[in-house]
Amino acid sequence: MSRFDSVRRWYQTYEKFPKTTGIISAIALGLLGGLAFFFRLGSIGLIDETEPMFADAARRMLLTGDWITPYYNGETRFDKPPLVYWLMAIAYKIVGVNAWGARLPSAFAALGLMILLFILLRKFGFGTIAAAADPTSPKSQRQLWLAAWIGSSLVALNLQTIVWARQGVADMLLNGCFSGGLICFFYGYGSGGKAINRWLPNSWYIAAYVLLACAVLAKGPVGIVVPGMVILVFLLYLGKFREVFTEAKPLMGTIIFLAIAAPWFVLVTLRNGQAYIDSFFGYHNVERFTGVVNGHNAPWYFYFLVVLIGFLPWSVYLPGAIARLQLHRPSLWRQAPREAHLALFAGVWFWVVFIFFTIAVTKLPSYTIPLLPAAAILVALFSSYGIETPQRLSKGFLGSAIANVVFGLILSGFMLYSPRVIGDDPAAPDLAATFAQSNLAWWGFGIWLVGSLMLIAMVQRRSPLGIYLSNSVIMVALIALVLLPVGALIDQERQSGLREIAHLITTDQRPNEAIAMVGFEKPSLVFYSGQDIHFINPDQEDGIAAINAIATEANPSFLLITGADTLGELPLADKTVETLLERKPYQLLRVERQ
Structure with a gap:
């Protein structure tokens, strides 16, 4: 028997070998996360303007021993709470004061999110409500493995995650804690929510309280306000608010949350007084939501474009994945068991984050990062169901696949034109010319063109698995052959x-x-x-x-x-x-x- 035959035989029956499949999955996750988040992480210097501010504030904490008040360039820096600075400073102690150390917290946050999402989908990644009724059947087990593989890989294989996981700023750390908290909440909810005792809730609920407290320490009130809204809307939609409120032991949860999140806010306020309150809570939170800060305004449809481009090529599957939720039929979901609610939870998660930041007046591309795990869940459930039931492939999935091909061809053409759209940067006046001479645009053109031809073949064969694998190959090639070299080129020209x-x-x-x-x-x-x-x-x-x-x-x-x-x-x-x-x-x- 050839090696190929052995692989094919394993793939046809992998659900029967959970230990072997788990080991293979762990190795694959490690390799993919290593490429996307850690490979050549410190090979380029810090990129102006925001990243060095975070890195220097952490350096000064380590130098002065003042772990309460962040400083940058001789002045207090109250933009963000201290968690990212603390983790950077710890990394500096281990690997030195450099770009690698500054970026490690972001990279580990992204890797941790991949792992948590894999665990969640492996347990609750049912493609349909009916599948949850028989979770141990071979068909359900296959779909759970597929959903876990696809969802966790999608976290790594999209432009937004790759960019922010490789920067020494607070955004990916917020995403890891924010999204990790929601993942842990649903795991506790889907597992039945059984409390440890009369005082302590399910251990997954405890983990959610801890991670959401860390989210507040990563970026402030948004770390609890928006996840809290997601959970509230989800429970009200299902009519389960009182039931889950009781089992989650909110009094103990509040104690856990405040024990982690509150001490630093108390200490920094006692030390800096009104100056801290006005800067952090007033300027960097209230004013960012109600007004334009630092000129970061954009039209109402801004985040439609951000999600479309930042989550390519998977974003073209989101409309179909969301439509199949049938959110206009709450009775359908209320009759379903808890373990079948993950798709609904992801849909609520996606829309609450999207709408909240669309309403906010200050707009930045990084604000939508916390909805990417929800998007990955939705597309993973959509795709895994299609892979396991190709004979019943929906028109929505086929339409999405055709759109995938069209976008791939458009992007192949855009890559040739891309040197002309690089804006004028006084700090890198030769960037556009150097990029044009580098042949990176041609590499991008070739990857998207060949990838699109692969997609056409898979669409003709009506192979959802082939479509997923083709898109994955495209993204891995783009990371290795275009995105990382572009980063090095920007570093050379600008930094x-x-x-x-x-x-x-x-x-x-x-x-x-x-x-x-x-x-x-x-x-x-x-x-x-x-x-x-x-x-x-x-x-x-x-x-x-x-x-x-x-x-x-x-x-x-x-x-x-x-x-x-x-x-x-x-x-x-x-x-x-x-x-x-x-x-x-x-x-x-x-x-x-x-």
Whole structure:
């Protein structure tokens, strides 16, 4: 018997060998998560502007031993709670103060989410309500394995997760805790919700309380408000609010939640008072929901585009996956057993997150990350049912597959055009030209074109498994051959010069010599130089005065980073200027009073 025959025989009967199938699944999850989240994670430097702010705040916590008040560039940084800084600082202790350490919390959060989603779908990933009535049948077991494989892989194989899991910011950590809390809640709910004793709820409910408390420590009130809304809408829809409220032991849950989430908020408020309350709760939470912060406004349909593009190629299956829920028929779901409710829960989860952030006035692509696990569940259930019942393949699935092909062909053409749509970035003036010369656009074109041809063949054969595998191959190829090289190219064009400047600062800076950057604000300089930097906007009224005030009699020289276009506009005629380093578009200068 050939090796191929052995594999085929195993695939035809894998539900009969759960231990072997589990080991293979664990290895596959590890390899996929390793490629998507950890492979070459620290090979490129921190990317301006947000990532180095987080990384530097964590560095300062480690340096000063102040684990309560975050600081960046000599000032308090109240944008986010401390969990991401704490985890980064722990990573720094293990692997050093570098980009790898700054990104490890995000990568592990994404990997943990993959694992939790696999566990959830392996237990409750029934394609239909009827399948839940006989969970031990071979057919149901096959579908549970398929749903677990597909759903967990979808978490890794989409653009949004890959991007945010490889950045040292709070968004993926929030997603891991937020989504992990919802997964644990449903596992406890679907398992019957039996309490440990009269005081303690089901252990999965306890895990949900812990993870949602961590979500609050990751990004604030959104970590409990939005998941709480998901659970509330889900239970009200089913008419099970009182039943689950009782079994979840909310008093003990509140104690667990507050014991984890509250102490830091109390301590930071006692230390910083109204300044913290106004900045964190007022500006970074209330104002982000009710008004536009930092110019991040967008039209009402913004998140339709974000989900469509960010979750490609799987997003084209979402309309069909949502339509089959039949949300207009609550009686259908109320008559079903709890273990059959996962699809409904995922649908509620998706729409609550989507609608909440659509209503919010400030809009950013990262805000929709917490709905991606719900989207993965919906598509996994849709696809696994199609794979196990190809003879009853729905028009909705076929229509989605055709749309998949169309988008693939469109994207293959777009890849050739992509160098022309790269916007003008003063920090990387040659980026578009370098990208065009790199042949990465041609690689993207080839991957999408070949992938689309594979999809056409699978659609003609009406093979949902072939469609899923084709899309997976496309995404793995894009990660390895396009996305990771693009990241390296951006680092080369946009960040490497700044790191060289920062390195020279650390070796050539005179004692007590101040550093200023004019016309740009690049936090990576703060992180890599380990110094506070004066960021000055020359167009502001006090900008020129700020430049003149840097040099003093006690410290007559300072280091200046600026661009060639800006240099001629600065009041330096009465000063001696020495060029230390030029890295397009920046110049590092030493300016001395005469």
